[in-house]
Amino acid sequence: MPSKAAKPPRPEPRDRKATRRIAIVAFPGVTLLDISGPAQVFAELEAIELPGPDYSLSYLSTSGGLVPTDVGMMIDTAPIASVAPAEVDTLVIPGGPGIWKIRNDAELMDWIAKALPKARRIASVCLGAFALAWTGILDGKRAATHWRYCPRLQDSFPNIRVEPNAIFVKDGHVWSSAGVSAGIDLALAMIEEDFGHTIALDVARRLVVFLKRPGGQSQFSTVLAAQASDVEGRFSALHAWIIENITDDLKVETLAEKAGMTPRTFARTYVSRTGMTPASGVEALRVETARLLLESRQIGGVVEVAKRAGFGDDERMRRAFLRHLGVSPTEYRNRFSGS
Incomplete structure (x- = not known):
C-alpha cells in the first residue's frame, strides 16, 4: 500500500x-x-x-x-x-x-x-x-x-x-x-x-525633517551661546556680516566701523553684550564655520577647511578647536561627520 x-x-x-x-x-x-x-x-x-x-x-x-x-x-x-x-x-x-x-x-x-x-x-x-x-x-x-x-x-x-x-x-x-x-x-x-x-x-x-543630523553633532554652538547673551540682538547683523566675510582680516577697527562705533566703544559694548571679546567672537564664528564644513565633509582636507573658515592655517584652527570644543579638527571630523 x-x-x-x-x-x-x-x-x-x-x-x-x-x-x-x-x-x-x-x-x-x-x-x-x-x-x-x-x-x-x-x-x-x-x-x-x-x-x-x-x-x-x-x-x-x-x-x-x-x-x-x-x-x-x-x-x-x-x-x-x-x-x-x-x-x-x-x-x-x-x-x-x-x-x-x-x-x-x-x-x-x-x-x-x-x-x-x-x-x-x-x-x-x-x-x-x-x-x-x-x-x-x-x-x-x-x-x-x-x-x-x-x-x-x-x-x-x-x-x-x-x-x-x-x-x-x-x-x-x-x-x-x-x-x-x-x-x-x-x-x-x-x-x-x-x-x-x-x-x-x-x-x-x-x-519634513532632516535625515540626518550626525549623531555627534553639537546640541548647541558657541555662536548660539553668544546670541543668547546678546538678548537685544544688537550684534546679530554684525555676526551675519562676519560669517559672510569670514576669510577677511576681521580686526577690531573693521568690526567697529561696521557696527558704527569707535573701536574702544565697540570693544567695551561687545564684551558687555556677548561675554566675549571681539577677537573671541570672530574665532567662535570661525570655529562654527569650520565645524559645519567638517561635519558635511564637503571640503576634503583639514588644511582647506582652515582656509575656508578664515583661520589661514590648520595649526591656528587646531588651537581654536581645542579651546572651544576640547578636540582637534581631525578628531571632530572622525567623531561627528556621520560618515
Missing part, C-alpha cells in the same frame, strides 16, 4: 507579518515630545513596504491607563505586566520632570531591569539616561542627555563617558539621545540601521 505523501506546511496568512515590539515607557510627568517624537517616526513605517519585520508600538506604565505628560495631555498605556520583558525588541525610556520619581517605583524599575538583558536594543531620550544609569547598564559606556544635565549625569555616574555635544550616541546595543527633539534623530537612525538609508530618508521626508 503506497504511503501517503506528507502534507505541505500550511501557509501563513498573507496579512500576517512578524513584528518587532518597541516598548516605550511612560510615567507621570514624562515629556510628551520624548514619547511622541520617536513614536511618530516609528509609526510612519506602517505606510512603507519593508524588507524585514515591521515594528509594533507598546506604551507601558506601571499600572496602565491614562498617564499625564508634562504638558497636561494624557497618554493611554498598558500595564507593564501585560508585556513580558522577553517580548521587547527595543526598549525606549523617555525623560521629563517626572523621571526622578520612577527610581522609587520598584515595580517599574524591576521590569526595566529584567528587560535590559533581553532586548535587542535599549534607548533613552533626554533625562531617560538617568533611568538607564540607575540600572548600571551605562557603566563604561558613552552616553548623551540634555546639555543642561550633562554635568549632573557625569558627576553622579563617573563611570559613564558623557558626551555633552552629542545629539545621540550609540555604544553597542545601548543608545541615548539629547533633549526632546533629538529623540526623532535617534529613531531615524534606528530605522536606518534596521531597514537602510532609503527607507529612513523616506520617513524623514514624510515628517
Whole structure:
C-alpha cells in the first residue's frame, strides 16, 4: 500500500507579518515630545513596504491607563505586566520632570531591569539616561542627555563617558539621545540601521525633517551661546556680516566701523553684550564655520577647511578647536561627520 505523501506546511496568512515590539515607557510627568517624537517616526513605517519585520508600538506604565505628560495631555498605556520583558525588541525610556520619581517605583524599575538583558536594543531620550544609569547598564559606556544635565549625569555616574555635544550616541546595543527633539534623530537612525538609508530618508521626508543630523553633532554652538547673551540682538547683523566675510582680516577697527562705533566703544559694548571679546567672537564664528564644513565633509582636507573658515592655517584652527570644543579638527571630523 503506497504511503501517503506528507502534507505541505500550511501557509501563513498573507496579512500576517512578524513584528518587532518597541516598548516605550511612560510615567507621570514624562515629556510628551520624548514619547511622541520617536513614536511618530516609528509609526510612519506602517505606510512603507519593508524588507524585514515591521515594528509594533507598546506604551507601558506601571499600572496602565491614562498617564499625564508634562504638558497636561494624557497618554493611554498598558500595564507593564501585560508585556513580558522577553517580548521587547527595543526598549525606549523617555525623560521629563517626572523621571526622578520612577527610581522609587520598584515595580517599574524591576521590569526595566529584567528587560535590559533581553532586548535587542535599549534607548533613552533626554533625562531617560538617568533611568538607564540607575540600572548600571551605562557603566563604561558613552552616553548623551540634555546639555543642561550633562554635568549632573557625569558627576553622579563617573563611570559613564558623557558626551555633552552629542545629539545621540550609540555604544553597542545601548543608545541615548539629547533633549526632546533629538529623540526623532535617534529613531531615524534606528530605522536606518534596521531597514537602510532609503527607507529612513523616506520617513524623514514624510515628517519634513532632516535625515540626518550626525549623531555627534553639537546640541548647541558657541555662536548660539553668544546670541543668547546678546538678548537685544544688537550684534546679530554684525555676526551675519562676519560669517559672510569670514576669510577677511576681521580686526577690531573693521568690526567697529561696521557696527558704527569707535573701536574702544565697540570693544567695551561687545564684551558687555556677548561675554566675549571681539577677537573671541570672530574665532567662535570661525570655529562654527569650520565645524559645519567638517561635519558635511564637503571640503576634503583639514588644511582647506582652515582656509575656508578664515583661520589661514590648520595649526591656528587646531588651537581654536581645542579651546572651544576640547578636540582637534581631525578628531571632530572622525567623531561627528556621520560618515
